[in-house]
Amino acid sequence: MTLQVYHVDAFADEVFKGNPARVCPLDKWLDDATMQNIASEYNVSETAFFVKEDEGYHIRWFSPNKEVELCGHATLAAAFVIFHYIDKRAKEVTFTSVGGVLKVVKESDEALALIIDAHMPEQDREYLTLFNATIGEEPLQVYKGLDYILIYDNEETIRNIKPRFDALKSIDLRGICITSKGDEKDFVYRFFAPKLGIDEDYITGSTCTSLAPLWAKFLHKKELTSAQLSPRGSDINCKLINNDAQVAISGKAVLFSKGEIYLP
Numbered sequence: 001m002t003l004q005v006y007h008v009d010a011f012a013d014e015v016f017k018g019n020p021a022r023v024c025p026l027d028k029w030l031d032d033a034t035m036q037n038i039a040s041e042y043n044v045s046e047t048a049f050f051v052k053e054d055e056g057y058h059i060r061w062f063s064p065n066k067e068v069e070l071c072g073h074a075t076l077a078a079a080f081v082i083f084h085y086i087d088k089r090a091k092e093v094t095f096t097s098v099g100g101v102l103k104v105v106k107e108s109d110e111a112l113a114l115i116i117d118a119h120m121p122e123q124d125r126e127y128l129t130l131f132n133a134t135i136g137e138e139p140l141q142v143y144k145g146l147d148y149i150l151i152y153d154n155e156e157t158i159r160n161i162k163p164r165f166d167a168l169k170s171i172d173l174r175g176i177c178i179t180s181k182g183d184e185k186d187f188v189y190r191f192f193a194p195k196l197g198i199d200e201d202y203i204t205g206s207t208c209t210s211l212a213p214l215w216a217k218f219l220h221k222k223e224l225t226s227a228q229l230s231p232r233g234s235d236i237n238c239k240l241i242n243n244d245a246q247v248a249i250s251g252k253a254v255l256f257s258k259g260e261i262y263l264p
Contacts, residue, residue, distance in 0.1 A: 001262075001263040001264070002260050002261065002262055002263075003024055003025075003026070003260065003261040003263065004024070004025060004258065004259075004260060004261075005022055005023065005024050005258065005259055005260065005261050006022070006023040006024075006077075006081045006085070006255065006257075006258045007020060007021075007022055007023075007255070007256040007257040007258070008020070008021055008022075008023055008077035008080050008081065008253050008254065008255055008256065009021075009253065009254050009256055010073035010074065010076045010077040010080070010203065010205075010251065010253045011073055011076065011203040011205065011234045011236060011251035011252070011253070012203075012232075012234060012251075012252060012253065012254055013110070013252045013254065014254060015254050015256045016232070016256075017232055017234060018073070018202065018203050018232060018234050018251075018253070018254075019045060019073040019201065019202040019203035019204075019232065020044045020045070020202075020256065021044060021045070021046050021047065021048060021071075021073055021074040021077035021078075022038075022039070022042045022044055022046075022047040022048070023047075023048050023050075023074070023077050023078050023080075023081045024038065024047065024048070024049045024050075024261070025049075025050060025081065025082075025086065026049055026050065026051045027051070028051060029049075029051055030049070030263075032067070034263065035047075035049055035060070035062055035067075036062055036065075036066070036067070038062075038261065039062035039063065039064060040064050040065065042064075043064050044064075045063060045064075045073075045074075045196075045198045045201055045202065046061045046062065046063055046068065046071045046073065046074035047061070047062050047074070048060070048061050048071070048074040048075065048077060048078045049061075049062070050078055050095065053096065055094065056093065056094035056095060056096060057078075057082070057093065057094070057095050057096075058095070058096050058097065059075060059078055059095040059096070059097050059102075060097065060098075061074050061075075061097075063193075063196040063197055063198060064196075064197040064198070065196060065197040066196060066197075068174065068196060069097075069098050069099040069146075069174070070097070070099030070100070070146065070206045070209075071205075071206055072114055072116065072204065072205020072206035072207075072208065072209075072249060073203050073204070073205045073206075075095060075102050075104065075114060075205075076104060076112055076114050076205065076251060076253055077253055078095070079093050079095075079104035079106075079112060079114075079253075080112065080253040080255070083106055083112075084255070085258075090106070091105070091106050092104065092105045092106060099206075100116070100117050101117075102114065102115070102116050103115040103116075105248075107250070110252050111250060111251075111252055112250070112251060112252065112253060113248045113249065113250045114205055114248070114249045114250075114251070115241070115246055115247070115248050115249075116205075116206070116209050116246060116247055116249065117209065117245065117246055117247075118209055118210075118212065118213045118240065118244060118245060118246055118247045119145050119146055119209045119210050119213070120145070120210065120213045120214065120217075121143035121144055121145030121146075121149055121210045121214060122143060122144055122145070123141060123142070123143055123144075124142050124143060124144040124148075125142065126142075127142050127144075127148065128142055131148070131150055131176070133164075133167070134163060134164045134167040134168050135150065135161055135163050135164075135176070135178065136161060136162060136163065136164070137152065137157055137161055139151055139152055139178070140152060140153060143210070143214065144173070145210040146173065146174060146206065146207070146209065146210060147173050147174050147175045147176060147177050147191070147193075147207055147210070148171065148173055148175075148176045148177065149177045149178075149179060149207075149210060149211065149214065150176065150177065150178045150179070151179060151180065152178060152179070152180040153180060154180055154181070155180055155181070155182050155183045155188050155229075157180060158178055158179065158180050158188055158189065158190055158229055159229055161178055161190070163176070163192055165192065165194040165199045166194070168192060168194050168195070169194045169195045170195075171195065174193060174195075174196065175191055175192055175193030175195075175196070175198075175201070175204075175207070176191070176192045176193075177189055177190070177191045177192075177204070177207045177210075177211065178190050178191075178192075179211060179215075181218075181219075182225075182226070182227060185225045185226050185227045185235070186215060186219055186221070186224040186225050186226060187211065187215045187219075187224065187226050188226065188227050188228070188229050189204075189207070189211060189226065189227075189228055189229070190228065190229050190230060191204040191207055191228065191230075200230055201230065202228070202230045202231070202232040202233060203228050203230070203232070203233060203234055203236070204228065205236065205249050205251070208226070208236060208238050208247060208249050209247050211226070211238070212224055212238040212239075212240060212247045212249075213240060213244065213247070216240050216244070222239060222240040222244070223237070223238075223239045223240075224237070224238045224239070225237055226238060234251070236249060236250070236251055237249075237250045237251075238250075
């Protein structure tokens with residue numbers, strides 16, 4: 001069996017930036033073990049697989065060691081592949097997934113907008129002591145949603161934090177996001193997911209589903225600029241839409257390579 005595979009740098013305007021994703025379009029689903037083996041072989045933060053379904057596509061995402069419920073950058077990468085190689089006339093694409101329905105709209109030849117349900121996290125005081133020990137800096141507040149969100153008082157703190165990744169592997173949620181008001185951006189953040197085999201993610205679009213409504217509440221505005229302060233990080237613009245029920249996360253994507261997978 002031969003499969004097409006694309007390597008796309010998502011939330012980037014040139015290669016070697018943003019977050020790399022592998023994208024594998026399928027005619028029908030492979031077994032879970034094979035998809036996990038492919039993701040482990042590529043060893044990027046997420047490998048996306050999708051199958052055509054009715055008017056849209058069903059999408060699944062695999063980290064190097066397990067399937068995940070939601071991934072923003074690999075969804076943007078999958079839409080990029082559809083727009084450029086599968087259905088060049090399409091202006092938008094809808095994905096269904098275990099994490100909900102996601103839509104990607106083609107704003108221009110280069111710019112894409114990922115539209116995804118917003119998830120306002122809830123404040124959680126139980127984990128303040130734990131994160132003080134594992135992150136190395138006591139957060140001002142801790143919120144709990146899809147991930148833990150730790151609020152700090154300034155951008156310099158976010159840049160300088162050095163977590164104990166081994167200790168963070170035991171947390172009960174997908175990952176940990178640390179964030180503060182930015183010096184030039186509305187907010188900045190970093191994201192850690194060692195339990196998924198990703199110590200620090202380059203660009204994490206999905207965590208903006210919680211960061212955007214949270215910072216919109218703090219700053220009293222619905223259009224927000226942000227930056228993920230990772231080695232390949234990028235600027236991301238977020239906008240609350242549809243009565244604040246969804247977030248539009250804007251970014252670009254570029255193709256790095258395409259090839260074939262050979263399966264027995």
